[in-house]
Amino acid sequence: MFVLDSHCDTPSQIYRLRDIGVRNAHGQVDFPKMKDGGVDGAFFALYVPSAFGPEKATSYAMELLAGVCDTLARNRDKAVLVTNASEAYEAKSKGLLSVFLGLENGSAIQKSIPLLRLFYRLGIRYMTLTHSGHNEICDSCAPAAARWGGLSPFGREVVAEMNRLGMLIDVSHISDESFYDVLECSEKPVVATHSCCRALAHHRRNMTDEMIRALAAKGGIIQINFYPVFLDDTFASRLEASGIEARGEAVEVDFINDPADPAKRAAWYAVEDELAALDRPSYKRIADHIDHVVSLAGVEHVGLGSDFDGIAVTPSGMENVSCFHKILEELDRRGYSDNDIEKIAGGNFLRLL
Ligand SMILES: [Zn+2]
DSSP states (O other), X not given: OOOEXXXXXXXXXXXXXXXXXXXXXXXXXXXXXXXXXXXXXXXXXXXXXXXXXXXXXXXXXXXXXXXXXXXXXXTTTTEEEOOSHHHHHHHHHTTOEEXXXXXXXXXXXXXXXXHHHHHHHTTEEEEESOSSSOOSSBOBSSSSSOSSSSBOHHHHHHHHHHHHHTOEEEXXXXXXXXXXXXXXXXXXXXXXXXXXXXXXXXXTTSBOHXXXXXXXHTXXXXXXXXXXXXXXHHHHHHHHHHOHHHXXXXXXXXXXXXXXXXXXXXXXXXXXXXXXXXXXXXXXXXXXXXXXXXHHHOXXXXXXXXXXXXXXXXXXXXXXXXXXXXXHHHHHHTTOOHHHHHIIIIIHHHHHO
């Protein structure tokens, strides 16, 4: 069995000066905690905020990548960069964690197919087409008004080139219209690396039953996100009513802009503690979303994409990656066979890779 987390924002935390070679009190992901959680590998997403202009988007993605490379160079005894399933299995046989790379936001390729190819050559094996804003490739699910009404003409070229390169297309964050356009254009299966089921929680980041069936019919996979807001509507309302997120945003921006300042770091940790003190859904809610996908599309089309280090609050019992094994244990309790659990834990995603 290979346990794979298909999405975490750990490069952003490395950028905020976290040393993931050692155990961190506050961080959701570091190498010791991955070992504790029984996680064999993770996609480190280079997350580029939609607010960045084209040049800043590219240079910021490069800075995040540089941080990951430096981290791996300092931790050769713990982890290694991998780009395919056989390298990942080989790393596991040597007792090393696998770090895969994803690019979260196609804004970083600007409007350039050669830049897309360069990111592939640097080891990026999936690209999330956009994030919380529309870009040159397609519309996001976040803004109310459409820009393209789905994929742009350039976006169609991007899909074709990603298919040719063998780079997975990540449909998390894109609008429903963009999703159906991608599904129609792509000659290869596509993935949602960190999304949940809209039938169980209404957020627009989640996928409808129809979308999940269509994704699976073309061989794709939805990897369930651990963010309580995407898992559970009751929690989403509770969080909004608390006002913590709105208040915490400024504190986080302050911290991001000056991560070396201990006071700013402490202020952000205090916000995280306040969020953790809320009445949060159990981690078993993740298994409810898995059950739902399985009921729609079968066990071959679902997996786990935590979004750790990109989410300020987690389900109860799933505070960080060291708890990861508990989801697999919950699936076992629910009657999934070892073979099914192996697929959900990482087998499905590695098959597509
Ligand atoms: Zn995301």
